[in-house]
Amino acid sequence: MTSISEPAQPTGDPAQPTPPTSDPAQPTADDPISPATGRPLTKRGLATRRRLLEAAEDVFAELGYHEASIVKVTEHAGVALGTFYLYFDSKQSIFEALVIDLNDRVRQSMSEAMAGATNRIEAERGGFEGFFRFTAKHPALYRVVREAEFVSPETMRLHYERIVEGYTAGLQAAQSAGDIDTTLDPEVAAWALMGLGELIGMRYILWERDASGTAPDRIAPHVLDAMMQFIGGALGGPHTRKGAE
Amino acid sequence: MTSISEPAQPTGDPAQPTPPTSDPAQPTADDPISPATGRPLTKRGLATRRRLLEAAEDVFAELGYHEASIVKVTEHAGVALGTFYLYFDSKQSIFEALVIDLNDRVRQSMSEAMAGATNRIEAERGGFEGFFRFTAKHPALYRVVREAEFVSPETMRLHYERIVEGYTAGLQAAQSAGDIDTTLDPEVAAWALMGLGELIGMRYILWERDASGTAPDRIAPHVLDAMMQFIGGALGGPHTRKGAE
Amino acid sequence: MTSISEPAQPTGDPAQPTPPTSDPAQPTADDPISPATGRPLTKRGLATRRRLLEAAEDVFAELGYHEASIVKVTEHAGVALGTFYLYFDSKQSIFEALVIDLNDRVRQSMSEAMAGATNRIEAERGGFEGFFRFTAKHPALYRVVREAEFVSPETMRLHYERIVEGYTAGLQAAQSAGDIDTTLDPEVAAWALMGLGELIGMRYILWERDASGTAPDRIAPHVLDAMMQFIGGALGGPHTRKGAE
Amino acid sequence: MTSISEPAQPTGDPAQPTPPTSDPAQPTADDPISPATGRPLTKRGLATRRRLLEAAEDVFAELGYHEASIVKVTEHAGVALGTFYLYFDSKQSIFEALVIDLNDRVRQSMSEAMAGATNRIEAERGGFEGFFRFTAKHPALYRVVREAEFVSPETMRLHYERIVEGYTAGLQAAQSAGDIDTTLDPEVAAWALMGLGELIGMRYILWERDASGTAPDRIAPHVLDAMMQFIGGALGGPHTRKGAE
DNA sequence: AATGAATGAGAATTCATTCAT
DNA sequence: GATGAATGAATTCTCATTCAT
Incomplete structure (x- = not known):
C-alpha cells in the first residue's frame, strides 16, 4: 500500500525563524506549475497568476512584505482568497x-x-x-x-x-x-x-x-x-x- | 495609484486604543527618559536600558525585526516582559x-x-x-x-x-x-x-x-x-x- | 554567539496527517508547566489551566474533537483566546x-x-x-x-x-x-x-x-x-x- | 447542560445555504441513484461509484475522516474532483x-x-x-x-x-x-x-x-x-x- | 458524464501591549 | 522599579462545494 499522505509536507510553517531554502522545482517565470495539481497552468490559470503577481507588486511596494497580507493581495487582484493558493504555496x-x-x-x-x-x-x-x-x-x-x-x-x-x-x-x-x-x-x-x-x-x-x-x-x-x-x-x-x- | 493601506496607521502599531502617538520628548541616545514616568533614568535604569538595547541588537540581527519579538528581547536581556515598557514605548x-x-x-x-x-x-x-x-x-x-x-x-x-x-x-x-x-x-x-x-x-x-x-x-x-x-x-x-x- | 531561535520549532504544523509523538517532557496532570515560559505554574495559573481542561471536557464531549474549536473552549472557560496558549501548545x-x-x-x-x-x-x-x-x-x-x-x-x-x-x-x-x-x-x-x-x-x-x-x-x-x-x-x-x- | 453548539446544525455540514438536508431516497448499497440526475446509474456510472468507494476506504483508513479530503479521494480514484459530486452528495x-x-x-x-x-x-x-x-x-x-x-x-x-x-x-x-x-x-x-x-x-x-x-x-x-x-x-x-x- | 478553477467561511496560532500584583 | 498573566485583533492557510466549460 502506498502512502496516501504526502512524503514530507512542504506546507508553510508559521513560526519559522529562517525560511527554508526555496524548492528547486519551484515554478519559474516562464513555466509555472500549479502547486495544487502539480501540472502546468492552463491559459486561464496563467492569466490569474499574472494578476496575482501584479497585485503583489503593488501591495508589497506600498506596504512592504510584512504589512502586506494575502487578503490584500487577492482583493487587489480581484480574486478570492482561496484562489491564491492555487497558484502559490505561501506568501x-x-x-x-x-x-x-x-x-x-x-x-x-x-x-x-x-x-x-x-x-x-x-x-x-x-x-x-x-x-x-x-x-x-x-x-x-x-x-x-x-x-x-x-x-x-x-x-x-x-x-x-x-x-x-x-x-x-x-x-x-x-x-x-x-x-x-x-x-x-x-x-x-x-x-x-x-x-x-x-x-x-x-x-x-x-x-x-x-x-x-x-x-x-x-x-x-x-x-x-x-x-x-x-x-x-x-x-x-x-x-x-x-x-x- | 490609490492607497492600499487603510486610513492613516503609519506603521506596525496593531491595536492602540487610547494614547496618542505623540512622542513625548523623543529620547535621544544620550539623555533617555522613562516613557513610564517621563523622568530621566537613574543609573540602574540606564543599565537596564542598555541591556535591552544590546539584547535588541542581537535578536534583531539574528531574526530580523518582524520575526523578533519583545519576549525574545527581554529574555535575552534577562528582564521580565513588562520591564520593557518602562524603557521603550513600543517595539x-x-x-x-x-x-x-x-x-x-x-x-x-x-x-x-x-x-x-x-x-x-x-x-x-x-x-x-x-x-x-x-x-x-x-x-x-x-x-x-x-x-x-x-x-x-x-x-x-x-x-x-x-x-x-x-x-x-x-x-x-x-x-x-x-x-x-x-x-x-x-x-x-x-x-x-x-x-x-x-x-x-x-x-x-x-x-x-x-x-x-x-x-x-x-x-x-x-x-x-x-x-x-x-x-x-x-x-x-x-x-x-x-x-x- | 548562541542561537536565539529555538532549536527545532515544536510549534504546530497545519498540514500534518499523522500527529507527532507527544513530547516526553509533556506536562503531567500533577506537575504542569507553562509551555510559554517553561516554568511551573503559579496557583493562579493552575486554576486557569483546570478551567480550560474542564471546558475542554464539556466541549469535546458535545462536539467531538474536530467540530470543537479553541475559541469555543476558551469561551466556555471564560478566558481569552490567547490565554489558551499560555497553558497548552495546541489543540x-x-x-x-x-x-x-x-x-x-x-x-x-x-x-x-x-x-x-x-x-x-x-x-x-x-x-x-x-x-x-x-x-x-x-x-x-x-x-x-x-x-x-x-x-x-x-x-x-x-x-x-x-x-x-x-x-x-x-x-x-x-x-x-x-x-x-x-x-x-x-x-x-x-x-x-x-x-x-x-x-x-x-x-x-x-x-x-x-x-x-x-x-x-x-x-x-x-x-x-x-x-x-x-x-x-x-x-x-x-x-x-x-x-x- | 446547555448546548455548546449553535442552533441546530447536526453534524459536519459547514456552509449549506439553499438546499434542505432531506436525503432524496437515501441511496442504498444495492440500488444507488445519481444525486445529480436523480436517476439510477448506468453500468459505467456504477463502476465509477465503486472506484470512489474503494478510494474512500483507502484514504479514510489511512488518514481518518477529517484529515482525508475529497481531492485525495478523487485523486486516489483517478477521477476529477467534480466527478465526486455526481455520485455523492457530500463528504x-x-x-x-x-x-x-x-x-x-x-x-x-x-x-x-x-x-x-x-x-x-x-x-x-x-x-x-x-x-x-x-x-x-x-x-x-x-x-x-x-x-x-x-x-x-x-x-x-x-x-x-x-x-x-x-x-x-x-x-x-x-x-x-x-x-x-x-x-x-x-x-x-x-x-x-x-x-x-x-x-x-x-x-x-x-x-x-x-x-x-x-x-x-x-x-x-x-x-x-x-x-x-x-x-x-x-x-x-x-x-x-x-x-x- | 466529466472536468477543474474558483470560492469564502472557518480554523489554529502569534504577539504587542496592558495592568493588577 | 519589576513582574508576568491575560488579552484579542490579525494572519496564514485549508477544503468542501459550486458551476461554467
Missing part, C-alpha cells in the same frame, strides 16, 4: 516569484538600454538609465529586495548576483577591448557599481518621489552626469577625464 | 533607538579610523576600514537598516543622511585642498561612496561570514585594494592612476 | 492532557469502587459499577477516546493499556488465589473485559441517555446482572454457575 | 455509504465463516475468524467506525445494531437448542461479544500490524484460543470447562 513563495520576475524585467530593461553603445562608458550610462527608469516605474524592486534578507536570503542574493554577473562580463569584455583600466578587479568593480546605482536610485528617485508626491519618471540629468563622471573616473581607460590629460 | 521605538545608536557608533568608528590620514584617499581607506570593521562586529547594522524602510523610513533616511553628510563635508574640504577632482559633485559622490561601501560590505563581509560560518573580522585586503583603486579613479586628483600622468 | 495537546486526566480519574473511580470486595467477581462488579458511574457523569471519556485514534494514537493506546494493566494484575492475583480459572490467559481476558465493558457502557448508558434525553446516573441493574453472569462464566472458578454444578 | 454521504458497505461485507464474511458449524461455540469461533480476517484486510472498518460517532451517529449505531442483531438471533437459537446457558440475556451477551471482539481485534490485529509494519492476515491462534475459552465459559452449556464436569 513567501509569491514574494520569491515576484523578485525573480522583477529581476528578469530590470535586466531586460538594462540590456535594451545598453544596446547600441559604442564604448563601455556609453554602455554604463545606458544601463543605469534603464535601471533608473525601471526603478521609477516599479518601486517595488527596491523596497521588496531590501526587505528580502529576512524573508528569503537566497532570493535576495540571486537578485544581486544575476545583475553583478552581467556587469562583470561587460567589464571583462571592455578590458579585453582596452576600453577601460585593465588592472581593475572586474568583480569588485561590479559590486561597487551595483551598490552605487542602488543608493543613487534610492536617493534621487524614490526619495524624490516621496518628497514631491509626483513620481519622476527618470533621474535628474545633472545627477546622472555627476554619477557618470564618477564612474568614468573609476573605470579609467581612454575616455577618462579627457580635459585633464 | 518600533526600541528599533529606532537601536538604529540611532548603531549610527552613532559606526560614525565614531569611521572617524577614529580616518584620523591621521594625510590625504583624501588615505582618509577614505581609513573610513572604509572603520566601517567594515564595525560591520564585521555588528552585523545588525546592515540587517536592521535594510529592514528599516518599512518600519521607520525617517530613521532609515536619518541613518544614511548622517553618514553622507560626513562624506560630503570631507569631499568638499578635499576639493578645496585640491586633493581631488574639483569638478565632481560632492553630494552625488558621497551617495555613490555610501552605496558602494554598503554592497561591498554586504558581499565580502556578511555573505562571507554566512558562507564560511566563521566571522572574518575585516575585509579581505585584495578587495579593499581593488575597491580603493576604483574609488581613487573616481575621485580623481593627484593620487590617481599615477602611470597615466 | 492536540489539551486533548492529550484531557485523555490522561480522564484516564486517571476513571481508574481512581474504579479502584475506589472495587475496595472491600472479597472475591474477584465482587471486585469486577464493583469495578464496572465505578466505570459506568464515571461514564454516566463524564461522557467525554467515551466520545473523546474513540476519536483519539486519528488525533493521538499513542494517547489512545495509553488509555487502554493503563486500564488493561490493572485488570491483568487483578486477574493474575485472583488466579494465584485460586479464585478464578487458572488456565485463562489473563492478558487476553483483560482486553476482553475492557471491550465488553466499553460497548455495554456505550449501548446501555450513552445511547440510553441520548434516547431519553435524561441522563441515567448508573446502568440498569438487570443489565449489570446479565453482564456479571456472562463475566462470571467467562472467568470460571468456584463462584461460577453454582446452581448448574 | 458525509460517502462516509455513510462506506460504513454501510463495510458492514454488509463484514457480516457476509462472518456468516460465510460460520456456515457448517455444528454447535454455537464452533459457530462463534468461525464468526470471529471471519470478523478478524476481514479486519486484517480492511482496517478501515475499525478506524472509520470509531470516528463515526461524531460524523454520523445514526450510521455508527446501525453498524453495531446490525451485527448485534445477528448475534442475538444466533444466541437465542442456541438457547432453544440447549446449546448454551439458557438463563443468559441474549442481547446483553451479544453486546458483550461485540465489544470483546472489537477490542481484541484492535489490540491483536491492528496494533500488531502497526508495530511490526507487516500486516498479519489473521489473529494469532493462541489469542483466538484464549478468547474462545473466555467466551465458552461465558456462554456456558455442555461445551464449557470440560474438566469441571
Whole structure:
C-alpha cells in the first residue's frame, strides 16, 4: 500500500525563524506549475497568476512584505482568497516569484538600454538609465529586495548576483577591448557599481518621489552626469577625464 | 495609484486604543527618559536600558525585526516582559533607538579610523576600514537598516543622511585642498561612496561570514585594494592612476 | 554567539496527517508547566489551566474533537483566546492532557469502587459499577477516546493499556488465589473485559441517555446482572454457575 | 447542560445555504441513484461509484475522516474532483455509504465463516475468524467506525445494531437448542461479544500490524484460543470447562 | 458524464501591549 | 522599579462545494 499522505509536507510553517531554502522545482517565470495539481497552468490559470503577481507588486511596494497580507493581495487582484493558493504555496513563495520576475524585467530593461553603445562608458550610462527608469516605474524592486534578507536570503542574493554577473562580463569584455583600466578587479568593480546605482536610485528617485508626491519618471540629468563622471573616473581607460590629460 | 493601506496607521502599531502617538520628548541616545514616568533614568535604569538595547541588537540581527519579538528581547536581556515598557514605548521605538545608536557608533568608528590620514584617499581607506570593521562586529547594522524602510523610513533616511553628510563635508574640504577632482559633485559622490561601501560590505563581509560560518573580522585586503583603486579613479586628483600622468 | 531561535520549532504544523509523538517532557496532570515560559505554574495559573481542561471536557464531549474549536473552549472557560496558549501548545495537546486526566480519574473511580470486595467477581462488579458511574457523569471519556485514534494514537493506546494493566494484575492475583480459572490467559481476558465493558457502557448508558434525553446516573441493574453472569462464566472458578454444578 | 453548539446544525455540514438536508431516497448499497440526475446509474456510472468507494476506504483508513479530503479521494480514484459530486452528495454521504458497505461485507464474511458449524461455540469461533480476517484486510472498518460517532451517529449505531442483531438471533437459537446457558440475556451477551471482539481485534490485529509494519492476515491462534475459552465459559452449556464436569 | 478553477467561511496560532500584583 | 498573566485583533492557510466549460 502506498502512502496516501504526502512524503514530507512542504506546507508553510508559521513560526519559522529562517525560511527554508526555496524548492528547486519551484515554478519559474516562464513555466509555472500549479502547486495544487502539480501540472502546468492552463491559459486561464496563467492569466490569474499574472494578476496575482501584479497585485503583489503593488501591495508589497506600498506596504512592504510584512504589512502586506494575502487578503490584500487577492482583493487587489480581484480574486478570492482561496484562489491564491492555487497558484502559490505561501506568501513567501509569491514574494520569491515576484523578485525573480522583477529581476528578469530590470535586466531586460538594462540590456535594451545598453544596446547600441559604442564604448563601455556609453554602455554604463545606458544601463543605469534603464535601471533608473525601471526603478521609477516599479518601486517595488527596491523596497521588496531590501526587505528580502529576512524573508528569503537566497532570493535576495540571486537578485544581486544575476545583475553583478552581467556587469562583470561587460567589464571583462571592455578590458579585453582596452576600453577601460585593465588592472581593475572586474568583480569588485561590479559590486561597487551595483551598490552605487542602488543608493543613487534610492536617493534621487524614490526619495524624490516621496518628497514631491509626483513620481519622476527618470533621474535628474545633472545627477546622472555627476554619477557618470564618477564612474568614468573609476573605470579609467581612454575616455577618462579627457580635459585633464 | 490609490492607497492600499487603510486610513492613516503609519506603521506596525496593531491595536492602540487610547494614547496618542505623540512622542513625548523623543529620547535621544544620550539623555533617555522613562516613557513610564517621563523622568530621566537613574543609573540602574540606564543599565537596564542598555541591556535591552544590546539584547535588541542581537535578536534583531539574528531574526530580523518582524520575526523578533519583545519576549525574545527581554529574555535575552534577562528582564521580565513588562520591564520593557518602562524603557521603550513600543517595539518600533526600541528599533529606532537601536538604529540611532548603531549610527552613532559606526560614525565614531569611521572617524577614529580616518584620523591621521594625510590625504583624501588615505582618509577614505581609513573610513572604509572603520566601517567594515564595525560591520564585521555588528552585523545588525546592515540587517536592521535594510529592514528599516518599512518600519521607520525617517530613521532609515536619518541613518544614511548622517553618514553622507560626513562624506560630503570631507569631499568638499578635499576639493578645496585640491586633493581631488574639483569638478565632481560632492553630494552625488558621497551617495555613490555610501552605496558602494554598503554592497561591498554586504558581499565580502556578511555573505562571507554566512558562507564560511566563521566571522572574518575585516575585509579581505585584495578587495579593499581593488575597491580603493576604483574609488581613487573616481575621485580623481593627484593620487590617481599615477602611470597615466 | 548562541542561537536565539529555538532549536527545532515544536510549534504546530497545519498540514500534518499523522500527529507527532507527544513530547516526553509533556506536562503531567500533577506537575504542569507553562509551555510559554517553561516554568511551573503559579496557583493562579493552575486554576486557569483546570478551567480550560474542564471546558475542554464539556466541549469535546458535545462536539467531538474536530467540530470543537479553541475559541469555543476558551469561551466556555471564560478566558481569552490567547490565554489558551499560555497553558497548552495546541489543540492536540489539551486533548492529550484531557485523555490522561480522564484516564486517571476513571481508574481512581474504579479502584475506589472495587475496595472491600472479597472475591474477584465482587471486585469486577464493583469495578464496572465505578466505570459506568464515571461514564454516566463524564461522557467525554467515551466520545473523546474513540476519536483519539486519528488525533493521538499513542494517547489512545495509553488509555487502554493503563486500564488493561490493572485488570491483568487483578486477574493474575485472583488466579494465584485460586479464585478464578487458572488456565485463562489473563492478558487476553483483560482486553476482553475492557471491550465488553466499553460497548455495554456505550449501548446501555450513552445511547440510553441520548434516547431519553435524561441522563441515567448508573446502568440498569438487570443489565449489570446479565453482564456479571456472562463475566462470571467467562472467568470460571468456584463462584461460577453454582446452581448448574 | 446547555448546548455548546449553535442552533441546530447536526453534524459536519459547514456552509449549506439553499438546499434542505432531506436525503432524496437515501441511496442504498444495492440500488444507488445519481444525486445529480436523480436517476439510477448506468453500468459505467456504477463502476465509477465503486472506484470512489474503494478510494474512500483507502484514504479514510489511512488518514481518518477529517484529515482525508475529497481531492485525495478523487485523486486516489483517478477521477476529477467534480466527478465526486455526481455520485455523492457530500463528504458525509460517502462516509455513510462506506460504513454501510463495510458492514454488509463484514457480516457476509462472518456468516460465510460460520456456515457448517455444528454447535454455537464452533459457530462463534468461525464468526470471529471471519470478523478478524476481514479486519486484517480492511482496517478501515475499525478506524472509520470509531470516528463515526461524531460524523454520523445514526450510521455508527446501525453498524453495531446490525451485527448485534445477528448475534442475538444466533444466541437465542442456541438457547432453544440447549446449546448454551439458557438463563443468559441474549442481547446483553451479544453486546458483550461485540465489544470483546472489537477490542481484541484492535489490540491483536491492528496494533500488531502497526508495530511490526507487516500486516498479519489473521489473529494469532493462541489469542483466538484464549478468547474462545473466555467466551465458552461465558456462554456456558455442555461445551464449557470440560474438566469441571 | 466529466472536468477543474474558483470560492469564502472557518480554523489554529502569534504577539504587542496592558495592568493588577 | 519589576513582574508576568491575560488579552484579542490579525494572519496564514485549508477544503468542501459550486458551476461554467
